[in-house]
Amino acid sequence: MDDNYQQPSQEAAIRLFSRNISGPVVMLNLLRFRKVADYTVNPELSPDQPITGRAAFQRYVDHSLPHLHQSGGELLFMGQGSHYFIGPPNEQWDLVMLGRQGALASFMAFASHTGYVAGPGHRTAAVVDSRLLPVVEMPRQT
Template sequence: MSSTNTTSYLEPTQEAGRQFMQRDFAGPVVMLNLLRFRDVADYSSHPELAPAMPISGAQAYERYIEHTLPFLRASGGEILFLGEAGHFLIGPADERWDLVMLVRQASAGAFLSFVSDTGYLAGLGHRSAAVEDSRLLPLSELPFSAAMADTARL
């Protein structure tokens, strides 16, 4: 965790939700997820999901993904990338992330339908138990021209 920032971000705010809706995405939405896990999962808010023995935050997040995948796929979504993270090459030296994930949804509407599905919500406690801090950045794809491709090689 950053020594200058002790705030954890686990849920969207009303203002962030309003801004997301105002973006008026045209086409697919890709969600960039940065996740930092608890050493030991905290199921105190969701005891009904707690395993018999303590598990790590990473293990709890694996349970969250297993629970979530059928609902994600049913909504037309997919995980594009799942990778181990660490410290930034460019960014705050004292900030690290355990996992990076890119999730694509067909549209903002499909994303909202997915995150409001009662079946999906029933397993959301695994995520809460697992995650110490997170970031979620909605992205929309831009056309990639040949000129941009040349610039991207810099």
């Protein structure tokens, strides 16, 4: 069994849409990078010289942000990760990101936009493992 995750499964997509999220959604991203980016899947994006996974991911972010903003989304937070304070001691994440969309439909419009679709090859080259957790704000208790 492969414990590295880079793309959503069809089952995960079905579960997400069955939640019937009607408002904003925040995507919690945990990312672990390759030491050297691997452009085997998308050689047309490969730089002239090898680059780090982190550098390849920055290329993905630079490409993606205009499309994210155009779809009404925003990058709320991006920070350096490390080992858990509470959690599995052998698991660590290089980068933590929070992205927000006004609605799940806006997120899907962003992810399927033709301009955006040209850039995820940098993410594929950069990331060896990831987690993406859709989070919905709970109603405030009074």
